[in-house]
Amino acid sequence: MERSKEPDLALLIGVLSEVGLPYAVIGGVALQVHQQDPRTTLDIDVAVPRRIEIPRARLAAAGFRETGRHEHSDNWIGPQGTPVQFTDDPALTEAVGRAIEVCIGELILRVLRIDDLLHEKLRSKRLQDLAGAQALIEQHPDLERTLDQDERALLDQLPG
Numbered sequence: 001m002e003r004s005k006e007p008d009l010a011l012l013i014g015v016l017s018e019v020g021l022p023y024a025v026i027g028g029v030a031l032q033v034h035q036q037d038p039r040t041t042l043d044i045d046v047a048v049p050r051r052i053e054i055p056r057a058r059l060a061a062a063g064f065r066e067t068g069r070h071e072h073s074d075n076w077i078g079p080q081g082t083p084v085q086f087t088d089d090p091a092l093t094e095a096v097g098r099a100i101e102v103c104i105g106e107l108i109l110r111v112l113r114i115d116d117l118l119h120e121k122l123r124s125k126r127l128q129d130l131a132g133a134q135a136l137i138e139q140h141p142d143l144e145r146t147l148d149q150d151e152r153a154l155l156d157q158l159p160g
Contacts, residue, residue, distance in 0.1 A: 005029070006107075008078030009044055011062050013109045016046075019055045023048050024099035025111045026092070026120060027085075031132050033102050034114045036139060043083035047092040047112070054086055091123065092116075115146050122151045134158055 009029070016023050025033075028041020048054060051074050056066065063079030076084040095116035102111050112120065114136065121133040134155055137143050147155070 004080070005041075005044060005082045006105075008064075008080045008082035008084070009109070010107050012044065012046070012059075012064070012078065012084060013107060015055060015058050015062050015064075019058060021048060021053055021055060022096055023110055024092070024096045025109055026087075026117065028132075030111045030117050031121075031136070033104070033111050034117060034140075035132075035135055043085060044078075045085050045087065047087050047089065047096050049088060049093055049096055051086055051088040092120065095120070114140060115143060118143050118146065119151070122147075122154055125154065130154060130158055 024030075024047045025044065026047050027043070027045030029044055032041065054074060059076065060066070064076045064084065066074065066076050067083075068075040072087050072089045074086045076086070078084055092112075095112055098113055098116060099110040100113055101108055111117075118133050118136050121129040121136070137155070
């Protein structure tokens with residue numbers, strides 16, 4: 001993982017763990033955990049069951065600053081300048097409950113399972129996410145069994 005995000009990630013995970021909020025790191029950081037040659041990402045994406053439970057006061061006291069709210073996301077920025085996006089997308093609720101714990105140095109964080117991450121990347125349909133999904137399958141060929149017909153069709157559209 002890139003060193004520049006580590007201080008904000010550690011602080012964020014510390015606050016979420018301290019208050020006992022269920023969460024799962026998703027997006028590029030989750031890809032970094034599950035891939036041998038991960039892509040660079042500038043932000044930290046976190047899925048939570050309900051955004052109303054985000055510990056806003058605790059995050060603010062830790063130096064995070066809220067920058068905006070949208071239909072399914074709240075945007076923050078960490079003390080070191082790392083953008084953080086919380087989502088309570090209903091499609092991720094069960095995946096948050098299945099998240100796995102991984103150790104990165106001394107940091108223990110909850111991350112989407114690799115199969116849930118694959119399906120989330122395919123659901124987004126953004127080119128960079130489709131490329132991330134393809135890379136996951138290339139490194140973990142057994143994941144291809146979990147794809148439905150529509151997901152396979154999405155990947156077939158990627159340039160060879």
